[in-house]
Amino acid sequence: xxxxxxxxxxxxxxxxxPYYRERPEVLRAQPLLPDLVRLRDxxxxxxxxxxxxxxxxxxxxxxxxxxxxxLPYLVRR
Numbered sequence: 027x028x029x030x031x032x033x034x035x036x037x038x039x040x041x042x043x044p045y046y047r048e049r050p051e052v053l054r055a056q057p058l059l060p061d062l063v064r065l066r067d068x069x070x071x072x073x074x075x076x077x078x079x080x081x082x083x084x085x086x087x088x089x090x091x092x093x094x095x096x097l098p099y100l101v102r103r
Contacts, residue, residue: 057098070096 060067074080080100088097 053098057102058093058095059099059102060095067095074100 086100
């Protein structure tokens with residue numbers, strides 16, 4: 027069995043790369059937010075509300091990659 031070559035992802039995070047193409051000021055004005063019409067996002071919100079114990083003083087750590095709609099949503103909430 028042949029294994030795939032693992033390459034650095036550093037190029038993804040550079041300006042003009044595939045991730046985070048928007049400028050910071052654009053993201054602040056128009057953040058990516060969850061679409062609460064979608065069942066998947068409704069279910070995730072339900073999990074946050076049920077098990078998250080979120081309050082104004084809460085700290086949230088998101089572990090993942092790419093852009094998340096949830097951190098901007100939780101900040102605004």
